[in-house]
Amino acid sequence: MISTSPPAKRSSWFWVRIALVIVPINLGVWLVMITLPASSPAFDPLMVSFIALAALQVGFGVIAAYTGIRQAVRTRDGGIAAAVSGLLLACGGAVGGFFGAIAALFAFGGGGWGRPLRVRGRQLHPELRAGSDWTAGPRPDAEALDPATRRALEALWLHDAQKEHASVPAFARISWLLAAAGAPAELLAWCHRAALEEIEHAQVCFALAAGYGGRCHTVEPMPELLIGELGADGDVLCLLATESLADGCLLEDFNADIAAECAATCTEPATRRALEQIAREERSHAEFSWAVLRWTLDHAADRVGPALERALRRLDAYPRPTAVSRRARPLVQEADADRLRQHGRLPDARWRAAWAQRLAATRERAALLLPATTGARAAAS
Ligand SMILES: [Fe+2]
Ligand SMILES: [Fe+2]
Numbered sequence: 001m002i003s004t005s006p007p008a009k010r011s012s013w014f015w016v017r018i019a020l021v022i023v024p025i026n027l028g029v030w031l032v033m034i035t036l037p038a039s040s041p042a043f044d045p046l047m048v049s050f051i052a053l054a055a056l057q058v059g060f061g062v063i064a065a066y067t068g069i070r071q072a073v074r075t076r077d078g079g080i081a082a083a084v085s086g087l088l089l090a091c092g093g094a095v096g097g098f099f100g101a102i103a104a105l106f107a108f109g110g111g112g113w114g115r116p117l118r119v120r121g122r123q124l125h126p127e128l129r130a131g132s133d134w135t136a137g138p139r140p141d142a143e144a145l146d147p148a149t150r151r152a153l154e155a156l157w158l159h160d161a162q163k164e165h166a167s168v169p170a171f172a173r174i175s176w177l178l179a180a181a182g183a184p185a186e187l188l189a190w191c192h193r194a195a196l197e198e199i200e201h202a203q204v205c206f207a208l209a210a211g212y213g214g215r216c217h218t219v220e221p222m223p224e225l226l227i228g229e230l231g232a233d234g235d236v237l238c239l240l241a242t243e244s245l246a247d248g249c250l251l252e253d254f255n256a257d258i259a260a261e262c263a264a265t266c267t268e269p270a271t272r273r274a275l276e277q278i279a280r281e282e283r284s285h286a287e288f289s290w291a292v293l294r295w296t297l298d299h300a301a302d303r304v305g306p307a308l309e310r311a312l313r314r315l316d317a318y319p320r321p322t323a324v325s326r327r328a329r330p331l332v333q334e335a336d337a338d339r340l341r342q343h344g345r346l347p348d349a350r351w352r353a354a355w356a357q358r359l360a361a362t363r364e365r366a367a368l369l370l371p372a373t374t375g376a377r378a379a380a381s
Contacts, residue, residue, distance in 0.1 A: 011067050011071075012064050012067040012068035012071055012079055012082035012083065012086065013064075013082050015060050015061075015063045015064035015067060015082075015086060016060075016061075016064045016082055016085045016086055016089065018060045019056075019057050019060035019061045019064060019086065019089040019090075019093070020089065022053050022056055022057045022060070022093075023057065023089075023092070025053060026050060026053040026054060026057065026096075026100075029046055029049050029050045029053065030050055030100050032046060033046040033047060033050060047101065050097070050100060050101065051097055051101060054093045054094070054096060054097025054100070055093070055097065056093075057089060057090070057092070057093030057096075057097075058090045058093040058094050058097070059090075060086075060089070060090075061086045061087065061088070061089035061090025061091075061092075061093055062086065062090045063086070064082055064083070064085065064086025064089065064090075065082075065083045065084075065086035065087045065090060066083075066086075067079075067082070067083075067086075068080065068081070068082035068083025068084075068085075068086055069083045114163050114164045114166065114167025114170070114198050114201060114252075114255070114282075114285075115167040115170040115171060115174075115194075115198070115247055115248065115251070115252060115285065116163075116166070116167075116170060116247055116251065117166035117167065117169055117170040117173075118170075118231065119224050119225065119229075119231075120229070120231065121231070123166075124166060124222065124224060125162040125163055125165065125166040126162055126165055126166065126219035126220050126221075126222050127162075127219070127220040128158060128162065128217045128218070128219060128220065129217065129218060129219075129220055130215070130216065130217065130218070131216060131217065131218030132210075132216035132218065133218050134161070134165070134202060134203055134206045134217075134218045134219060135203065135206040135207050135210050135216045135217075135218070136203035136204070136206070136207055137200075137203055137204040137206075137207035137208070137270075137274065138207065138211075138270035138273065138274075139207055139208065139210060139211030139270060140208055140211040140212060140268045140269075140270045140271045140343065141211075141268060141269075141270070142211055142212050142214075145212070145336075145339055145343075146336060146339075148331070148334040148335050148336070149335040149336045149339045149340065149343075150212050150213065150214075151213070151331050151334075151335070152328065152331040152332045152334065152335035152340065153208075153209075153212040153213075153335070153340070153343055153345070154209050154212040154213030155327070155328040155331045155332075156324070156328055156332070156345060157205050157206075157208040157209035157212060158205075158206075158209045158213075158217055159325045159327070159328055160205040161202050161205035161206045161209060161217070162219070164198055164201040164202035164205055165198075165202040165219055167195075167198035167201070167202075168195050168198050168199055168202070169222075169225055170198075170247075171191055171192070171194050171195035171198060172195060173230060174191050174240070174243075174292075175188055175191045175192060175195070176230060177230065177232055177236055177239065177240055178191060178240065178292070180232070180236050181236045181237055181240060181296075181299075183292075183295060184295070187288075187291060187292060187295060190288045190291065191288065194281075194284070194285045194288055197281045197284075197285070200277075201277075201278055201281070204274045204277065204278075205274070206218070208270070208271055208274055211270070212343075235303055235307070237296045237299060237300050237303065237304055238296075238303055238304055238307035240292055240296050241292070241293050241296040241297065241304045241307060241308050241311070242307055242308065242310075242311040244289040244290075244292040244293045244296075245289070245293060245308060245311050245312070245315070245362070245366055246311065246315060246318050247289070248285065248286055248288065248289020248290075248292070248293075249286055249289045249290055249293060249362050249365070249366065250315065250318060250358065250359065250362045251318075251321070252282050252283075252285040252286040252289060253282075253283065253286035253358055253361075253362065254321070254354065254355060254358040255278075255282040255285075255286075255321075256278075256279050256280075256282040256283035256285075256286060257354050257357075257358055258346070258350075258351060258354055259275050259276075259278040259279035259282060260275075260276075260279040261346060261350065261354065262275050262344040262345065262346055263275035263276045263279055263344065265341050265342070265344065265346065266342065266343060266344035267342045267343075268342065268343050268344070271343055271344045272344065275344050290365070293308070293366070293369065294369060297369060297370070297371075301371050305370055305371045308366065308369075308370055309370060312363060312366055312367065312370075315359065315362065315363060316359065318359075320351070320352065320355045321351065321355070322348055322351060323345070323346060323347060323348040323350070323351045324348065
């Protein structure tokens with residue numbers, strides 16, 4: 001009698017091989033994705049391809065595991081190795097797909113002195129071109145610096161300028177949400193003051209970059225803002241509260257911490273004054289977020305309290321801003337580390353330590369604001 005089905009052992013390894021082929025292809029897709037400019041239109045299709053390939057890897061891995069186990073049960077010979085390989089590939093696809101997508105969304109790294117701007121969950125900032133319409137403010141004395149250090153400082157301040165610029169539409173969105181929630185006039189006024197301060201921060205950062213680099217930059221248009229949504233599905237009070245906790249109370253307070261510490265080590269007068277201004281005003285932006293949080297709790301503690309409790313549990317997973325963006329890293333490695341510090345740039349180890357302190361302080365302060373029962377749970381978690 002002739003069997004019409006292929007041997008089970010060959011079949012399970014066949015699926016393992018297919019899943020294995022996907023791994024380097026998807027790694028290539030991911031590497032292309034994380035090297036794209038922040039506003040590239042190719043990002044979304046690549047992200048869809050990356051997730052689809054990861055899902056296929058999971059699917060083929062599961063099939064390999066199933067056929068391997070079936071073979072082992074039927075023949076009591078072989079199949080287990082293929083089943084284990086399939087299971088590992090399936091788990092690798094799921095874990096790699098999830099963390100790869102998250103990492104790509106935050107691939108640009110590098111801290112900034114402002115509120116993050118997100119469209120459909122992806123953090124954005126404008127690309128740059130030659131131009132001087134966003135350059136305003138004192139320029140540093142860079143005469144004594146070597147060319148490599150000047151290039152690094154230019155790149156770092158340009159990155160900050162991009163982030164500061166992105167904070168302006170970020171605050172515009174918050175104003176929109178506050179109005180939708182019926183917030184009081186003081187909160188809307190504070191929100192708009194913060195947006196104006198972020199405009200000035202961007203101008204000051206562009207001026208510092210021009211001083212170090214000897215050339216002016218300005219921003220490219222951001223058409224993504226026209227197609228993006230507010231991302232405000234669900235309860236707007238809960239959204240305002242949870243976003244304020246992470247992007248404002250935690251991040252902008254951290255921005256203020258770092259800017260103040262950078263100012264304290266900075267010996268260049270124009271750069272130090274800029275850092276002092278940024279530190280002072282970022283602290284005010286953090287206080288604005290605490291005020292939004294208190295208002296949402298006063299308004300609807302029964303809904304906002306549990307949402308904040310959940311957000312507090314997730315706070316440790318918030319991506320830590322890094323001292324240097326991925327793009328600026330090669331330039332910073334060639335620069336003089338002591339000179340960078342004198343010009344207000346601290347190493348990432350200081351950022352990491354300051355982040356841990358700010359995270360703990362934010363958790364503690366937020367837990368005190370929560371209703372008694374949820375606050376106690378949040379503080380204990
Ligand atoms: Fe800010
Ligand atoms: Fe700022």
